[in-house]
Amino acid sequence: MLRPEYPIRTERLTLRPFADGDFDDLHVLTGDPEVVRYLYWEVHTPEETRESLARRIGQAALTEEGQWLVLAMELEGRVIGQVVLKWASVLHRQGELGFVLNPAYQGKGYAREASEAMLRLAFEGLGLHRVYGACDTRNEGSWRLLARLGMRREAHFVEDELFKGEFGDQYIYAILDREWRARQATSSR
């Protein structure tokens, strides 16, 4: 079970659950074809964004397997992205990490900063053993970030999913709790 205390502060960001006032910032993410290109959703209408905001507001804790923790990345009062953690397996202590960033804020290390905080919640807060990330092999921004987080490429699945009308390849990246702890020890030296 994971019920983080909010807000969570990183060097430059505040991480917190989504709130009613986040519609405009969220619609920048959900309404942009480039942003959703490798995501499972299509571009949202304003009505769909309203529905997804309502859902996100309730995704502030992990109480059972299969749930997603969805946090807004806030910078100077604006939501610039989201970082998510799925409690994929209670028995096997597995989680899945994901991220989406407003294109105007990409290339500045914000997704990495938020992801590192999420990995801390996963390993220290939830006691997970392994966290993985999955992405389309063409999504270079995503797999480069997974690698920068210290994850290893564990799999290249070939045409394992029918994605947006065509079969696509996927990479799976992952890091274990002991590997994450070793990185923390090195970076704090």
Ligand SMILES: CC(C)(COP(=O)(O)OP(=O)(O)OC[C@H]1O[C@@H](n2cnc3c(N)ncnc32)[C@H](O)[C@@H]1OP(=O)(O)O)[C@@H](O)C(=O)NCCC(=O)NCCS
């Ligand atoms: C995936 C995604 C979140 C990556 O965003 P990003 O901004 O590239 O990732 P980071 O936050 O790690 O930023 C890294 C870049 O910032 C640069 N950077 C600049 N200042 C930095 C700092 N202070 N700290 C760290 N990196 C910094 C890094 O050099 C790196 O640039 P490079 O990739 O050219 O080497 C983004 O591409 C995205 O939202 N894509 C659309 C949604 C999506 O596909 N999500 C993933 C689904 S699987």
